[in-house]
Amino acid sequence: MLNTFRIHISPEGQLNVFADNGTFQERAPQLAALLQSLADNGIAFESVGAVEQHRHDDPRDRLLAASGLHSHGDGHYHQH
Amino acid sequence: MPCYAVATAQALIDNALFSKFLTPDLLRQLIDLVSQETKIEIRRSDYAHKNWVSDIRLVSGGMLGVAILDNGKIAVSLGGVNYAGSDTPKAREFMQALEAKIKTVGAALLTQAVAQIVQSQGAQNLQTSYKADGTAVLTFQA
Numbered sequence: 001m002l003n004t005f006r007i008h009i010s011p012e013g014q015l016n017v018f019a020d021n022g023t024f025q026e027r028a029p030q031l032a033a034l035l036q037s038l039a040d041n042g043i044a045f046e047s048v049g050a051v052e053q054h055r056h057d058d059p060r061d062r063l064l065a066a067s068g069l070h071s072h073g074d075g076h077y078h079q080h
Numbered sequence: 081m082p083c084y085a086v087a088t089a090q091a092l093i094d095n096a097l098f099s100k101f102l103t104p105d106l107l108r109q110l111i112d113l114v115s116q117e118t119k120i121e122i123r124r125s126d127y128a129h130k131n132w133v134s135d136i137r138l139v140s141g142g143m144l145g146v147a148i149l150d151n152g153k154i155a156v157s158l159g160g161v162n163y164a165g166s167d168t169p170k171a172r173e174f175m176q177a178l179e180a181k182i183k184t185v186g187a188a189l190l191t192q193a194v195a196q197i198v199q200s201q202g203a204q205n206l207q208t209s210y211k212a213d214g215t216a217v218l219t220f221q222a
Binding site for chain 2: 002004017019027028034037038044047048054
């Protein structure tokens with residue numbers, strides 16, 4: 001089964017790599033492998049962050065997501 | 081439970097990518113493009129030195145130098161202490177416009193390289209779109 005992924009690349013060279021479905025346990029290793037494959041193929045990274053989980057099971061999170069904000073499930077929100 | 085995972089990385093867009101794609105000839109084309117866009121008239125002197133790309137003399141006064149350093153980074157600088165009068169407002173305007181153009185090209189090169197890599201890894205239905213702020217969005221299935 002194919003899964004959908006997104007890569008956002010900002011003009012400053014920041015990459016945000018997303019997996020939109022499945023469980024965190026399934027997708028986290030895939031995202032880490034995706035970044036590693038980019039590095040292995042010549043993309044030099046200044047820094048690489050840990051894979052994080054974002055949830056939308058709380059209606060408040062869906063409202064925030066609609067406005068471009070996301071919850072990390074630990075009470076803090078930020079924009080991508 | 082509905083969720084998604086996200087990872088963030090900061091790419092060095094002025095390093096390996098530039099070494100691979102941004103040749104002196106392409107850089108000189110960008111210099112001429114900036115001249116056209118800013119309407120700042122220049123006289124360009126090119127060099128075959130392995131680092132030095134061009135000297136740019138502004139007709140109105142002022143001078144810039146452009147080089148590709150050994151680490152792949154593009155250096156755009158005002159003429160320096162050996163060139164009296166190189167630091168003029170127009171020269172600074174040209175330098176900032178050229179730096180912005182190089183940054184734009186760097187982000188485009190990065191997007192192109194990432195797209196090629198994910199496709200070579202078997203990604204399907206790859207689509208590229210752009211947000212209003214210039215962020216490229218690659219969507220694919222794997």
